[in-house]
Amino acid sequence: MTSLSVNVNAVAMLRNRRDLPWPSVTGLSRIALAAGAAGITVHPRPDQRHIRFSDVPELRALLDAEFPTAEFNIEGYPTPEFLDLVRVGRPDQVTLVPDDPSQATSDHGWDFIGRAAFLKPVVERLKGEGIRVSLFADPDPKGYEQAVELGADRLELYTGPYGATYDDRAAQSRELDRLETAGKHAEALGLALNAGHDLTVANLPPLLRRLPAIAEVSIGHGLTAEALEFGMAGAVGRFIRAIQPQG
């Protein structure tokens, strides 16, 4: 079964247009979890343009008080500030992403071999704190053996290029081939799989037919777009239906 983690970065971005507390990141997270989402994802960036560091303890408090079995996933580049924030947020899972602060959004996975010396102590520290570690990965098996060496529990397959093929069936099929090959290689190495970036109600079923073992999808942009049309609870319901086991 694939679980849905709702990324609330886009809700935070809307809130940050004004110096006012709405739309509420914790309020929309509560609605998403009450509608059946398995967890909440945040991706704080150094400039706090989406999630503010102050959102993290508020979300922690929401989960502790009202949804103690929900999963909290914090994504980001492991700066000292990020790792301090992780201590505050006590997430179930950290997804390490190789983002430069100047990037508009995440657009590639780790170079596991080239960044091994940097990643090793970070993964060890997080696992020492009892946190599951997922590493953001291009759908290219090169280096996945190194991810195992680093002690990663999961890889999050970067699905941005797949999401970009929404109007080109041949290109979509090529991206699905890449994701399937990479995902099956990761599985054979004993790594569990997550997936994320630009996933939608339309592109989830074909992906999950190829890779039914995907444990979790984290979705923000496409789900928030649907929430504008159907409401947050309605959008969560639509995505939960889209991730049901594919026949």
Ligand SMILES: CC(=O)[C@@H](O)[C@H](O)COP(=O)(O)O
């Ligand atoms: C790692 C990943 O793909 C997502 O976290 C994505 O980067 C969302 O971040 P933004 O909402 O800041 O674009």
Ligand SMILES: NCC(=O)COP(=O)(O)O
């Ligand atoms: N890990 C991916 C994520 O959290 C959300 O990405 P997107 O749906 O906002 O592209």
